[in-house]
Amino acid sequence: MRYIHQYGLELENLLKKTAKSTSLMHELLFDLLTPAEYKDLAVRWQIAKQLQKGVPQRDIAKNLKVSISTVTRGSREMLNKNGGFAKVLKKYYSK
Numbered sequence: 491m492r493y494i495h496q497y498g499l500e501l502e503n504l505l506k507k508t509a510k511s512t513s514l515m516h517e518l519l520f521d522l523l524t525p526a527e528y529k530d531l532a533v534r535w536q537i538a539k540q541l542q543k544g545v546p547q548r549d550i551a552k553n554l555k556v557s558i559s560t561v562t563r564g565s566r567e568m569l570n571k572n573g574g575f576a577k578v579l580k581k582y583y584s585k
Contacts, residue, residue: 537564538575539583 508515519528533554540550547561554561567575 534560534564537561538568538579541565541568542579542583 504518505515508518523531533556536554537550537556537560540553541547541561541564545553547558547565550556550561551558564575567573570576
């Protein structure tokens with residue numbers, strides 16, 4: 491598979507446009523992603539939200555039935571205060 495940066499930019503713009511319609515965004519995501527990929531993204535987001543709330547990593551792993559390494563990966567991403575997780579959580583899910 492050959493990836494060109496422009497592909498990612500085009501996808502980001504498409505997601506931004508479709509976000510105005512919940513049903514269209516839902517349909518697009520289900521067409522773009524396999525069911526497993528969709529589930530993984532949804533669970534990864536739940537990990538980020540629980541980490542932000544201060545839930546211990548082992549509890550998150552148990553609650554979401556994921557490995558501790560999956561939660562740890564999310565935790566590492568949360569350390570980046572300029573990353574997407576941190577910015578979105580701060581903007582939309584502030585404590």
